[in-house]
Structure formats: structure tokens, C-alpha cells
Amino acid sequence: MLKLYIGNKNYSSWSMRPWVLLKQAGIPFEEINIRFDSFDAHSEFRKQIGSVNPASKVPVLDDDGLLVWDTLAIAEYLAERFPDKQLWPQSVAARARARSICAEMHSGFGALRSACPMNIEADLADAGRLIWRDQPAVRADVARIVAMWSELLQTYHGPMLFGEFGTADAFFAPVCMRLKSYALPVPAAITDYIQRLSALPGVKAWIDGALAENDFRDFEEPYRLQR
């Protein structure tokens, strides 16, 4: 059975992507949670993940002893391993676009990611208003996401970015969580997509897990003293 090593569901945006992809695609796997205590060299997290992944990060996929780490590599591996699940779109053109936006996510949107770390459980609308007012780079990241999603939803007619659910939706699921927690202003069509995505059983299962976690990690939350 596949094993997926992940961090805290409330905070670990990179872990969310392959977990949601596997779950929503109906691929059986065992999850192994490694709690974020801190990312210091001597932390328990580092000790545990370091014994599995030389890069010392989650997520990591273990397929019967074959280790695959880094979300893009995991997504490509799953698409090859489970071709019948059609994790990428079927047409060459759509597949190229889906890969492009996943790569753009993987290496970009730094302003949004650093100003608005994923925190599924929290209502951070007040922090979001200040971030929106003061950080033009965050506004630019959100504008790019809105333009990208709007165009894809129009081209492929929804309900997901390329019609049916796939890797691209899994890659942007944590962005949906951020837009929601920080209540960043987006057009109605984008809010509707966020709602549709959040309601998918695989995504909802991750959100429910995050809400049930009850594990306040202060180093992940520069803006709050407690839950």
C-alpha cells in the first residue's frame, strides 16, 4: 500500500496537495502524520522526516520502498502509476497548460504564500484586510490567480479548472484555503469555484481533519497568541 508522509493538516499546504489528489482520485493509501513541532535542525519533526527523506521535508510518498518527494514529482509519479485515474487532462494542449500552472504554483506566488500561510481553522479576515491594504505584491499574486482561474473555468466550462477534478485543482486547493481564511476579495465566480472545490469529498476530508486537529503551533502563527 502507498504511504504518504504529511505534516499538520491545518498548516501543511504542500502535504495537502498529494493527499487531496490521492483521496479524491480514490487511490488507497496510508497516511503518516509527522507533527510540526518546529523546523529547527534538532526538532522532532526534522529527526523523523530526516530518517525518511534526505530533503527533510513533507510530503513524501513511499511506494513499497520507492521514495518520491516534492509535490511535483509525486504528482507526476501518481499520474504514471495510475493512468486510468486521468490525473492530468487528456488533451496534449490542456495537459501542457495544467503542467504550466502547477509549475507556476510550485515556484511562484511567494508574496501570497509568505503573507498568508495556510491556516484552515482560523478566521483571519482582519489580518487579511491589512495585508490587502499594505501589500501590493499580494494583490498582484491574487490578480494573477483570479485571471488564471477565470480563463480556465470559461475555457473548460468547469466545474473544476480543466473540467473534471485533477492535479491542477489539488495544486491550488491550499490557495483556496488561504483566500477563504484571510477573506481576500475575489469575484463571485472564484468564490463559487472555491466552494465547489471545498465541497469535494477528498478536499472536505482534509478540511475536517484540519479542524479536528486542535494543535496550535505558535511558530506557524505570527498573528495570534492562541486559537
Ligand SMILES: N[C@@H](CCC(=O)N[C@@H](CS)C(=O)NCC(=O)O)C(=O)O
Ligand atoms: N518543494 C517542496 C516543498 C515542501 C515543503 O516546504 N514542505 C514544508 C511543510 S509544508 C516542510 O516540510 N518544511 C520543513 C522545513 O522547511 O524544514 C514540495 O513541493 O514538496
